[in-house]
Amino acid sequence: MIGAPILAAVALAIPVPPPVVKTVDAIAIVHVDVIPMDTERVLRDYTVVVRGDRIEALGPAAGTSVPDGAMVIDARDKWLIPGLVDMHAHLLSDDRIAERHAPAELAVILANGVTTARIPIGRPGHLELRERIADGRLLGPDLWVAGPQLAGRSFGAVFNGRAVTNGDEAEAAVREIAAAGYDFVKLTFLISREVFDAVVRTADEVGLRVIGHVGPDVGLDRALEAGIQIEHLDEYLEALALEGAPVTHGISGLGVWRPEGWESLDHADESRIPALARAVADAGVWSTPTQHFLVTAFGELRSDEAILESPDVRFVSPEVRDELLLGHRQFRERLPSEERRRRFVALRSAVIRALADAGAPIMAGSDSPEWMLLYGFTLHRELQALSDAGLTSWEALRAGTATPAAWLGDGNPDFGTIAVGKRADLVILDADPLASIANTSRIAGVMARGNWLDADRLAAMMDASAEELGGAPLRPEIKEGR
Numbered sequence: 001m002i003g004a005p006i007l008a009a010v011a012l013a014i015p016v017p018p019p020v021v022k023t024v025d026a027i028a029i030v031h032v033d034v035i036p037m038d039t040e041r042v043l044r045d046y047t048v049v050v051r052g053d054r055i056e057a058l059g060p061a062a063g064t065s066v067p068d069g070a071m072v073i074d075a076r077d078k079w080l081i082p083g084l085v086d087m088h089a090h091l092l093s094d095d096r097i098a099e100r101h102a103p104a105e106l107a108v109i110l111a112n113g114v115t116t117a118r119i120p121i122g123r124p125g126h127l128e129l130r131e132r133i134a135d136g137r138l139l140g141p142d143l144w145v146a147g148p149q150l151a152g153r154s155f156g157a158v159f160n161g162r163a164v165t166n167g168d169e170a171e172a173a174v175r176e177i178a179a180a181g182y183d184f185v186k187l188t189f190l191i192s193r194e195v196f197d198a199v200v201r202t203a204d205e206v207g208l209r210v211i212g213h214v215g216p217d218v219g220l221d222r223a224l225e226a227g228i229q230i231e232h233l234d235e236y237l238e239a240l241a242l243e244g245a246p247v248t249h250g251i252s253g254l255g256v257w258r259p260e261g262w263e264s265l266d267h268a269d270e271s272r273i274p275a276l277a278r279a280v281a282d283a284g285v286w287s288t289p290t291q292h293f294l295v296t297a298f299g300e301l302r303s304d305e306a307i308l309e310s311p312d313v314r315f316v317s318p319e320v321r322d323e324l325l326l327g328h329r330q331f332r333e334r335l336p337s338e339e340r341r342r343r344f345v346a347l348r349s350a351v352i353r354a355l356a357d358a359g360a361p362i363m364a365g366s367d368s369p370e371w372m373l374l375y376g377f378t379l380h381r382e383l384q385a386l387s388d389a390g391l392t393s394w395e396a397l398r399a400g401t402a403t404p405a406a407w408l409g410d411g412n413p414d415f416g417t418i419a420v421g422k423r424a425d426l427v428i429l430d431a432d433p434l435a436s437i438a439n440t441s442r443i444a445g446v447m448a449r450g451n452w453l454d455a456d457r458l459a460a461m462m463d464a465s466a467e468e469l470g471g472a473p474l475r476p477e478i479k480e481g482r
Contacts, residue, residue, distance in 0.1 A: 026051045027452055028066040029426075032075035034058070035434065036418040037082050037402040040394045042434070048080060050424040053450035058420050073452070078444055079432050081397065082416050083115025083425030085404040086141075086379045087288045088231060088365025090121065095158035096320055097472040099125045104465040105375060106133075106140030108315060111458040111465075112376030113440065115425035115448045116415060117141040118365075118408070120186050120211065120231070121149045121160050127181055139451060142415070142425070144184070144408055146211060147177030150199060152190025157478045161188070167198035174199055178206035187212035189253055193222070200226045213253050224283035229407070231288050231365070236351050237344075239276050240268040251344065256298055262336040265343045270350060277354035286407050288365040289352055292378060292385035297371050298331065299345040312374035314466040319474050324372045353390035362386065363407060364400040380441040393437040400440070424450040 027050045034043040036058075047064040049057035057064055066072060089109065093102040102125065109117055119126050122145040130145055132138035149161035150173055164170045174185055185203045187196070187210065196218045203210050210228040214220060220235040230236075238250035245267035248260065255261030280287065296302055307313070307325070316324065335341075355362055364386065366378035373381070379400065386396040405416020415423045426447040431439035446453045453461070 024069065024071045026056065026067040026070040027073065028070045029073045029075050029080060030066065031061050032078055032080045032428065034080045034418055037398060038417045038419065048418065050447065050450050053424055055418065055420055055422050055424050058418065075428050079429045080418065081427050081429060081433060082401040082418055083427055083448065084113050084379055084400045084440065085116040085416065086114050086366050087118045087363045087404045088120055088290055088367045089117040089375050090119065090369060091375065092320060092369055094121065094123065095160060096323060096474060096478060098475065101469060101472050102129055103138060103140065104468045107461045107465045109141050109376040110139065110446060110448055111461045112379065113427040113443050113446050114376055114379050115141050118144040120146045122146050122182050123148060123160050139448065145182055146184040146186040147180065147182035149186050149188045151188045152192065158475065164195050167194050170195040170198035171202045174202040175206060178208055184208055185210045189213060189215065191215050192217050196222065200228065215253055216250060224279060224285055227284055229286045231290065232294060233287060233289050233348060233351060236276060237268055237347055238264060240272045240347065242267065242269050262340045265340050265347065268347055273350050273354045276351065277358035277360055280355060281358040281360035286361040286363060287355060288363045290365050290367040291348060291352065291389060292381040293367040293370060293373055295345050295348065295385060296373065297328065299341045307372050312372055312377055315374055315469045316372065317470055317472050320472065321372060323474055323478060324369065328371045349389035352386065356391055356395055361403050361407065362399045363404040383437045383440055387437045393434045396437045397433055
């Protein structure tokens with residue numbers, strides 16, 4: 001049995017009753033099969049010793065000493081992986097429910113084994129959460145936070161962003177984002193070439209990286225030249241059109257809502273995929289496909305019954321659920337043909353496999369909680385979607401651990417792999433994720449910055465979050481905007 005719950009003696013602001021806190025000098029996970037994610041290998045019957053928030057020792061169980069007084073977790077017949085990383089996670093408290101519910105949302109993410117998350121559209125409250133987690137006042141996934149989105153115009157009842165229409169506005173916005181302490185600059189919709197160029201230039205001057213969408217006014221060639229980190233495979237399918245093809249609107253971004261966007265798939269030439277993947281790799285560009293969300297939302301679709309049977313439902317109040325499903329229902333009213341939707345999925349899958357073959361880095365991102373695909377749960381679904389697209393289980397797991405850690409850590413991360421000196425962000429699984437990537441969801445325990453959470457503790461966190469979030473109402477301004 002996995003050992004009793006133990007947490008560092010810190011003030012924990014997770015939405016459950018205070019745990020019994022035990023002070024120990026070290027924690028030893030013994031007789032576990034370790035998947036370190038540095039290379040494709042499994043270390044059989046190993047011991048991992050954690051002291052504080054770091055891995056102190058890693059070696060064969062028969063020859064690795066367990067420190068006196070250490071808490072021992074017998075993980076025989078279990079697997080140890082690095083904590084998972086979600087590179088595209090939004091919160092309901094970003095724009096739909098009150099910000100005070102964010103700790104409950106972070107608890108759901110952590111209980112799913114996600115120990116690091118990137119928030120792609122940030123606000124000041126995220127910066128506070130980031131600091132509280134980093135200094136131990138709040139237990140949650142380590143947060144990396146992009147600035148408020150930069151878009152050609154504002155949209156939605158709650159717009160966490162800046163509308164930028166020219167180079168001067170773009171430069172000012174990037175400098176404000178840097179001064180506020182955000183980690184990245186995020187581009188979304190309706191970005192002009194002038195704005196894009198100003199954002200890239202200014203971000204380089206202030207030392208921030210640019211992530212996000214690529215729109216038709218910018219185009220994939222310019223995005224690759226600039227070396228931004230691309231979300232959703234934006235403009236990748238458009239790049240498959242043959243020269244002279246009558247394609248004026250693609251399917252990326254807002255194009256997915258337009259009939260002419262779907263018509264562009266008729267002119268995609270699969271034989272161009274290897275060259276596209278090589279161009280991405282040669283440019284040193286990292287991609288976050290958000291494959292599960294896009295395939296489920298626009299390709300294969302989910303029935304209302306499947307949505308209501310998902311484990312996500314209990315974390316969302318009925319009125320918030322209706323808000324999240326507005327897009328789902330509106331898209332069904334203008335549904336593209338089944339043939340085009342199948343082609344959309346097939347082309348995206350082929351591009352993902354080709355990117356891996358070309359050596360272009362792929363990172364897992366959920367794009368939760370859009371369309372009732374909630375944070376935490378959907379990162380596991382994304383790993384499965386990457387596997388369904390043709391990645392091996394090892395490649396999919398790397399997309400959710402070592403690869404995003406390398407990008408976040410700018411080539412020298414202290415997490416994402418299991419090695420002496422690395423941060424103790426770990427997940428113990430009941431089944432081998434290399435045999436089936438679906439096994440990443442079979443969680444026996446999670447360690448975040450050396451804080452150990454066993455299955456009972458994780459279940460308690462989930463239950464408390466469900467009670468809080470399941471009753472959280474929509475923000476008034478969204479109700480008024482309906």
